[in-house]
Amino acid sequence: MLHYITGKVLETNKKKIIKNDFFGVEAVYLGEKTSGDFLLYPHFDQNHSTYFYYAFDNFEQKDFFTLSMKLPGVGAKTAYLISMQNQENLKNAIENYDLKFFQNIPGIGTKTARRIIVELKSSIESKDLSKLDIDEKLYNDIIKTLKPYGFDTEKVKVLLSECDIKLEKSKINEIIKWLLDNYN
Template sequence: MIDYIKGEVAEITPASVTLECGGIGYQMNISLNTYGALNGKTEAKLYVYESIREDAHVLFGFMNKHERELFMLLISVSGVGPSTARVILSSLSSKELENVIASENAAVLQSVKGIGAKTAQRIIVDLKDKIKFTDESGNVVQSAKDDLTETGHAAISALIMLGFVKNASQKVVSKIIKEDPSLPVEAIIKEALKRL
């Protein structure tokens, strides 16, 4: 899995960027927010999500990990694919999207091209307990119904990458952390693998 690519900006359009790294050009689909942050830069470091389909390997690039996390949450919602998630993140900033979900404002989501009433409601229902709410300066002020530590979130991410279902992983990891909050992430993952 590619975590990030750092290199020279070879080509850029509002929809994609090509970063040259070690003589290889990596083309990545980007949101308008990432385009705005990249515009005028000659070098960049983009966090990557790799979408592997039967007919193509497509890279999506993000200016920061937070935008990538929101993208991954969006594509976890039934009916929202990578292209739709990118359109959402082009229409709304990360903070705006979090606030729309937190306030359950389906009308704003429906204003995004390609998002109907049912999809907007599904995004809100599926993600309102998973997003981190931030203040004006971008600091996390609370996570809705989420008392997991950073270690817990890291363990859940690892389990999802191993192919386990998110909800089941969250329940098991929460239980393990309640039993022993001092466990390092590797120990949590090993214990979770025994229980899942």
């Protein structure tokens, strides 16, 4: 399967082909580039017994596509439309539970928008935890330590992402002290 191509986008009969000097690939592409590097995702459509390629400008779009494909009630076309949204607007819509943002995407109604937000929010938070280089048990220990004293869980998450101390169990006292010093 092909997953990457450098070439030019040609449009013929409402179909887009990404072509280089050697071959071309018909792909669903909603980006604005006319040439350059493209990431491809081959998707087998069981209804038509054929592969469709979806083209992306960057890994972030492709990652959102694969994440969206796992959501119940979201097919490849809808997942692609979600992933091709402005990434910053998409993240803000998830963070702020913006149903209207998702309802403006063709094929998404109120129930599906709610499901998408809940599923993506939990998936993104899980990824953020791994980016913090912290295991879930340590994270939960920090939250459990601070919560009885009235600390907001969401604010603690944000602060942990900004903490310059390596987040490891041996430094939990130092991390909590840093959180107390930086919690406004």
